[in-house]
Amino acid sequence: MKLDPFYLIVDSTAWLERLLPFGVRLVQLRIKEMEAAALRAEIRRARMLCARHRCQLVINDHWQIAIEEGCDFVHLGQEDLAAADLAAIRRAGLRLGLSTHDHAELETALAAQPDYVALGPIYPTILKKMRWAPQGLARIREWKALVAPLPLVAIGGLTPERLAGVFAHGADSAAVVTDITRSADPEARTREWVAATETLR
Numbered sequence: 001m002k003l004d005p006f007y008l009i010v011d012s013t014a015w016l017e018r019l020l021p022f023g024v025r026l027v028q029l030r031i032k033e034m035e036a037a038a039l040r041a042e043i044r045r046a047r048m049l050c051a052r053h054r055c056q057l058v059i060n061d062h063w064q065i066a067i068e069e070g071c072d073f074v075h076l077g078q079e080d081l082a083a084a085d086l087a088a089i090r091r092a093g094l095r096l097g098l099s100t101h102d103h104a105e106l107e108t109a110l111a112a113q114p115d116y117v118a119l120g121p122i123y124p125t126i127l128k129k130m131r132w133a134p135q136g137l138a139r140i141r142e143w144k145a146l147v148a149p150l151p152l153v154a155i156g157g158l159t160p161e162r163l164a165g166v167f168a169h170g171a172d173s174a175a176v177v178t179d180i181t182r183s184a185d186p187e188a189r190t191r192e193w194v195a196a197t198e199t200l201r
Ligand SMILES: Cc1ncc(COP(=O)(O)OP(=O)(O)O)c(N)n1
Pocket: 028, 030, 060, 061, 075, 076, 077, 078, 080, 097, 098, 099, 118, 119, 120, 128, 153, 155, 175
């Protein structure tokens, strides 16, 4: 499976409406705190918007609603995975991306036969408090050798300026939150990401 090299992560469909028109082809809806009916409505709307813009949608965490709403890709962390019904996810035909931060997590992830593996945080991130020190670029090369032929997603503190190093070390896709969502001009920054990944698309 080929993943788009630019993997945008946002927390609302309002962001999708703003940024999908700039050529985003892979996006994760990562909603943390929301009442059930509103969450379902957001996921349903995200599916509609992504279909309209020919963008692959990945639902973070909420795999049951993703199945019920006919989505086709979920991302789970290690704790999410432990609590999830993997067989139900597979029966529903969903593809699966998994987070990893160390060798033990990678072993767990590979045993679940995911469709991609994510490694992070590559650089320090301001989005959330992490238990892991930044992995650094060399770790990407090590991880790629361990996960190939699966695609490897790099995440954490990424910017257009850091992409050359990330891809040179073997990442297939670069995931980003705050470099875009906390930019003074998210639309312009999205255009920069699309341009910076164009030759890899
Ligand atoms: C592409 C990608 N990689 C890693 C994560 C982190 O997932 P997780 O560890 O479950 O943490 P939360 O995002 O749920 O806080 C991700 N979402 N996407």
